[in-house]
Amino acid sequence: MAKNETLKNGGLFPVGPKNEAYAQFFVGQSYLQGLVNDPAVNIGVGNVTFEPGCRNNWHIHHDGYQILLVTGGEGWYQEAGQPAQHLVPGDVIVTHDGVKHWHGATKDSWFSHIAITAGTPEWLEPVSDEQYNALEV
Template identity: 40%
Template sequence: MKIVHGRPDGAKTEERGATFDGTVWADPVLPTTDGVTINAIYFTPGARTHWHRHERGQILQVTTGSGWVCSEGEAPQRLQPGDVVWVPPGERHWHGASSDCAMAHVAISLGTTQWDTPVSEDDYLAAHQQ
Protein backbone atom coordinates (compact mmCIF):
# COMPACT_ATOMS: atom_id res chain seq x y z
CA MET A 1 0.00 0.00 0.00
CA LYS A 2 1.13 3.52 -0.75
CA ILE A 3 -0.53 6.64 0.64
CA VAL A 4 0.11 10.01 -0.98
CA HIS A 5 -0.93 12.83 1.37
CA GLY A 6 -2.01 15.82 -0.69
CA ARG A 7 0.57 18.19 -2.07
CA PRO A 8 4.01 17.54 -0.58
CA ASP A 9 5.69 20.62 0.90
CA GLY A 10 7.41 22.57 -1.83
CA ALA A 11 5.67 20.80 -4.73
CA LYS A 12 4.96 23.21 -7.56
CA THR A 13 2.35 23.27 -10.28
CA GLU A 14 4.11 22.36 -13.54
CA GLU A 15 3.51 24.19 -16.81
CA ARG A 16 3.41 21.63 -19.62
CA GLY A 17 4.90 22.48 -22.98
CA ALA A 18 6.48 20.17 -25.54
CA THR A 19 3.48 17.86 -25.99
CA PHE A 20 0.73 20.47 -25.65
CA ASP A 21 -0.47 23.51 -27.58
CA GLY A 22 -1.53 26.52 -25.53
CA THR A 23 -1.03 26.97 -21.81
CA VAL A 24 -1.54 23.82 -19.75
CA TRP A 25 -0.83 23.32 -16.04
CA ALA A 26 -0.49 20.01 -14.19
CA ASP A 27 -0.52 19.05 -10.54
CA PRO A 28 0.63 15.56 -9.57
CA VAL A 29 -1.96 13.50 -7.72
CA LEU A 30 -0.04 10.22 -7.76
CA PRO A 31 3.51 10.04 -9.13
CA THR A 32 4.06 7.05 -11.38
CA THR A 33 3.41 3.96 -9.26
CA ASP A 34 3.28 0.48 -10.80
CA GLY A 35 2.76 2.02 -14.25
CA VAL A 36 -0.11 4.30 -13.17
CA THR A 37 0.20 8.10 -13.19
CA ILE A 38 -2.52 10.49 -12.01
CA ASN A 39 -2.44 14.22 -12.70
CA ALA A 40 -4.92 17.08 -12.32
CA ILE A 41 -4.64 19.02 -15.60
CA TYR A 42 -5.85 22.57 -16.30
CA PHE A 43 -6.20 23.68 -19.93
CA THR A 44 -6.66 27.38 -20.71
CA PRO A 45 -9.15 28.16 -23.53
CA GLY A 46 -7.91 26.66 -26.80
CA ALA A 47 -5.17 24.56 -25.14
CA ARG A 48 -4.92 20.87 -25.99
CA THR A 49 -2.68 17.84 -26.02
CA HIS A 50 -0.85 16.59 -29.08
CA TRP A 51 -2.01 13.31 -30.58
CA HIS A 52 -0.91 10.49 -28.27
CA ARG A 53 -1.66 6.96 -27.08
CA HIS A 54 -1.31 5.05 -23.82
CA GLU A 55 0.12 1.58 -23.46
CA ARG A 56 -2.70 0.34 -21.22
CA GLY A 57 -5.29 3.08 -21.71
CA GLN A 58 -6.34 6.32 -20.04
CA ILE A 59 -9.25 7.54 -17.92
CA LEU A 60 -10.24 11.22 -17.95
CA GLN A 61 -12.65 12.72 -15.42
CA VAL A 62 -13.74 16.27 -16.29
CA THR A 63 -14.05 18.44 -13.17
CA THR A 64 -14.79 21.91 -14.57
CA GLY A 65 -15.23 23.86 -17.80
CA SER A 66 -15.81 22.40 -21.24
CA GLY A 67 -13.66 20.81 -23.88
CA TRP A 68 -13.17 18.10 -26.44
CA VAL A 69 -11.79 14.61 -26.82
CA CYS A 70 -11.16 12.99 -30.19
CA SER A 71 -9.97 9.55 -31.26
CA GLU A 72 -8.30 9.22 -34.64
CA GLY A 73 -10.83 8.67 -37.43
CA GLU A 74 -13.81 9.73 -35.28
CA ALA A 75 -15.68 12.99 -34.73
CA PRO A 76 -14.61 15.04 -31.68
CA GLN A 77 -16.86 14.62 -28.64
CA ARG A 78 -17.85 17.49 -26.32
CA LEU A 79 -16.80 17.20 -22.66
CA GLN A 80 -18.59 18.75 -19.66
CA PRO A 81 -18.11 18.53 -15.87
CA GLY A 82 -18.84 15.04 -14.56
CA ASP A 83 -18.00 13.30 -17.85
CA VAL A 84 -15.68 10.30 -17.62
CA VAL A 85 -13.81 9.06 -20.70
CA TRP A 86 -12.18 5.65 -21.18
CA VAL A 87 -9.55 5.61 -23.93
CA PRO A 88 -8.59 2.00 -24.75
CA PRO A 89 -4.95 0.87 -24.90
CA GLY A 90 -3.11 2.11 -28.00
CA GLU A 91 -5.92 4.37 -29.25
CA ARG A 92 -4.52 7.57 -30.80
CA HIS A 93 -6.38 10.58 -29.43
CA TRP A 94 -6.21 14.17 -28.17
CA HIS A 95 -8.12 16.21 -25.57
CA GLY A 96 -8.30 19.80 -24.43
CA ALA A 97 -10.36 22.88 -23.67
CA SER A 98 -12.90 24.50 -25.94
CA SER A 99 -11.84 27.73 -27.63
CA ASP A 100 -13.87 29.95 -25.28
CA CYS A 101 -13.71 28.11 -21.95
CA ALA A 102 -11.03 26.54 -19.78
CA MET A 103 -11.28 22.88 -18.80
CA ALA A 104 -9.83 20.82 -15.97
CA HIS A 105 -9.72 17.06 -15.71
CA VAL A 106 -8.08 14.32 -13.72
CA ALA A 107 -6.02 12.11 -16.05
CA ILE A 108 -5.25 8.55 -15.03
CA SER A 109 -2.66 7.19 -17.45
CA LEU A 110 -1.92 3.48 -17.51
CA GLY A 111 1.49 2.38 -18.72
CA THR A 112 3.72 4.50 -20.92
CA THR A 113 2.52 7.40 -23.08
CA GLN A 114 3.63 7.69 -26.69
CA TRP A 115 3.42 11.31 -27.88
CA ASP A 116 2.88 12.18 -31.53
CA THR A 117 2.28 15.27 -33.68
CA PRO A 118 0.32 18.41 -32.75
CA VAL A 119 -3.39 18.57 -33.55
CA SER A 120 -3.79 20.82 -36.58
CA GLU A 121 -5.65 24.07 -36.10
CA ASP A 122 -8.16 22.93 -38.76
CA ASP A 123 -8.85 19.65 -36.88
CA TYR A 124 -9.23 21.53 -33.61
CA LEU A 125 -11.56 24.16 -35.05
CA ALA A 126 -13.63 21.47 -36.81
CA ALA A 127 -14.67 20.26 -33.35
CA HIS A 128 -16.34 23.63 -32.77
CA GLN A 129 -18.39 23.36 -35.98
CA GLN A 130 -20.41 20.41 -34.72
Protein backbone atom coordinates (compact mmCIF):
# COMPACT_ATOMS: atom_id res chain seq x y z
CA MET A 1 0.00 0.00 0.00
CA ALA A 2 1.29 3.47 -0.88
CA LYS A 3 2.01 5.95 1.89
CA ASN A 4 -0.71 8.49 2.61
CA GLU A 5 -3.24 6.53 0.55
CA THR A 6 -6.02 8.07 2.63
CA LEU A 7 -5.54 11.22 0.55
CA LYS A 8 -7.32 9.54 -2.37
CA ASN A 9 -10.55 9.92 -0.39
CA GLY A 10 -9.87 13.52 0.52
CA GLY A 11 -7.64 15.35 2.91
CA LEU A 12 -8.07 18.88 4.13
CA PHE A 13 -9.95 19.72 0.90
CA PRO A 14 -11.90 17.51 -1.53
CA VAL A 15 -9.78 15.54 -4.02
CA GLY A 16 -12.01 16.41 -6.95
CA PRO A 17 -12.37 14.65 -10.28
CA LYS A 18 -9.57 13.26 -12.43
CA ASN A 19 -7.58 16.14 -13.87
CA GLU A 20 -8.58 15.52 -17.49
CA ALA A 21 -8.17 19.18 -18.53
CA TYR A 22 -4.41 19.07 -17.89
CA ALA A 23 -3.74 15.32 -18.25
CA GLN A 24 -1.48 15.88 -21.25
CA PHE A 25 0.89 17.85 -19.01
CA PHE A 26 1.21 15.16 -16.31
CA VAL A 27 2.93 11.79 -16.03
CA GLY A 28 0.55 9.63 -13.98
CA GLN A 29 -2.85 10.43 -12.52
CA SER A 30 -3.73 13.70 -10.82
CA TYR A 31 -7.00 15.15 -9.53
CA LEU A 32 -8.11 18.78 -9.48
CA GLN A 33 -10.72 20.49 -7.32
CA GLY A 34 -11.24 24.21 -7.96
CA LEU A 35 -11.66 26.07 -4.68
CA VAL A 36 -12.42 29.64 -5.79
CA ASN A 37 -15.02 29.90 -8.52
CA ASP A 38 -15.63 33.65 -8.53
CA PRO A 39 -15.29 35.20 -12.03
CA ALA A 40 -14.28 38.51 -10.42
CA VAL A 41 -11.13 36.84 -9.01
CA ASN A 42 -8.44 36.36 -11.66
CA ILE A 43 -6.27 34.01 -9.61
CA GLY A 44 -6.70 30.25 -9.77
CA VAL A 45 -6.96 28.39 -6.47
CA GLY A 46 -7.21 24.64 -6.58
CA ASN A 47 -6.48 21.48 -4.63
CA VAL A 48 -4.21 19.27 -6.72
CA THR A 49 -3.81 15.65 -5.63
CA PHE A 50 -1.20 13.34 -7.17
CA GLU A 51 -1.14 9.55 -7.07
CA PRO A 52 2.25 8.05 -6.17
CA GLY A 53 4.76 8.70 -8.95
CA CYS A 54 2.63 11.37 -10.61
CA ARG A 55 4.27 14.67 -11.53
CA ASN A 56 3.59 17.53 -13.86
CA ASN A 57 5.78 18.60 -16.76
CA TRP A 58 8.33 21.34 -16.50
CA HIS A 59 6.48 24.62 -16.85
CA ILE A 60 6.80 28.40 -16.52
CA HIS A 61 4.25 30.93 -15.29
CA HIS A 62 4.36 34.11 -17.38
CA ASP A 63 3.08 37.45 -16.06
CA GLY A 64 2.32 35.86 -12.72
CA TYR A 65 3.48 33.38 -10.10
CA GLN A 66 2.50 30.20 -8.29
CA ILE A 67 2.26 29.53 -4.57
CA LEU A 68 2.02 25.93 -3.37
CA LEU A 69 0.70 25.15 0.12
CA VAL A 70 1.44 21.50 0.87
CA THR A 71 -1.49 19.89 2.69
CA GLY A 72 -0.82 16.15 2.57
CA GLY A 73 1.55 13.35 1.66
CA GLU A 74 5.08 13.67 0.32
CA GLY A 75 6.21 15.30 -2.88
CA TRP A 76 8.91 17.06 -4.85
CA TYR A 77 9.47 20.57 -6.18
CA GLN A 78 12.34 21.51 -8.45
CA GLU A 79 13.44 24.63 -10.27
CA ALA A 80 15.65 24.26 -13.35
CA GLY A 81 19.32 24.12 -12.39
CA GLN A 82 18.55 23.50 -8.70
CA PRO A 83 18.29 20.31 -6.65
CA ALA A 84 14.80 18.91 -6.02
CA GLN A 85 13.22 19.75 -2.66
CA HIS A 86 11.36 17.08 -0.68
CA LEU A 87 7.97 18.45 0.40
CA VAL A 88 5.78 17.54 3.38
CA PRO A 89 2.61 19.07 4.87
CA GLY A 90 3.15 22.65 6.00
CA ASP A 91 5.77 23.46 3.34
CA VAL A 92 5.19 26.58 1.26
CA ILE A 93 6.73 27.12 -2.17
CA VAL A 94 6.74 30.44 -4.04
CA THR A 95 7.57 30.25 -7.74
CA HIS A 96 8.23 33.63 -9.29
CA ASP A 97 7.36 34.79 -12.78
CA GLY A 98 9.41 33.12 -15.52
CA VAL A 99 10.95 30.34 -13.37
CA LYS A 100 10.99 26.88 -15.00
CA HIS A 101 9.91 24.23 -12.48
CA TRP A 102 7.90 21.06 -11.81
CA HIS A 103 6.20 19.41 -8.82
CA GLY A 104 4.61 16.09 -7.96
CA ALA A 105 4.38 13.11 -5.64
CA THR A 106 7.20 10.91 -4.45
CA LYS A 107 7.33 7.39 -5.91
CA ASP A 108 5.58 5.80 -2.93
CA SER A 109 3.24 8.46 -1.55
CA TRP A 110 0.10 10.31 -2.47
CA PHE A 111 0.62 14.10 -2.39
CA SER A 112 -1.65 17.14 -2.30
CA HIS A 113 -1.16 20.87 -2.38
CA ILE A 114 -3.20 24.00 -2.83
CA ALA A 115 -2.00 25.83 -5.95
CA ILE A 116 -2.57 29.58 -6.06
CA THR A 117 -1.72 30.64 -9.59
CA ALA A 118 -1.68 33.92 -11.50
CA GLY A 119 -0.59 34.46 -15.07
CA THR A 120 -0.36 32.12 -18.02
CA PRO A 121 1.41 28.74 -17.85
CA GLU A 122 3.73 27.58 -20.60
CA TRP A 123 3.86 23.78 -20.49
CA LEU A 124 7.17 22.23 -21.47
CA GLU A 125 8.75 18.76 -21.63
CA PRO A 126 7.98 15.98 -19.14
CA VAL A 127 10.37 15.27 -16.27
CA SER A 128 12.23 12.22 -17.55
CA ASP A 129 11.81 8.87 -15.79
CA GLU A 130 15.60 8.77 -15.37
CA GLN A 131 15.67 12.13 -13.60
CA TYR A 132 12.60 11.38 -11.48
CA ASN A 133 13.71 7.87 -10.47
CA ALA A 134 17.08 9.24 -9.30
CA LEU A 135 15.36 11.32 -6.58
CA GLU A 136 15.64 9.93 -3.06
CA VAL A 137 14.09 11.11 0.18
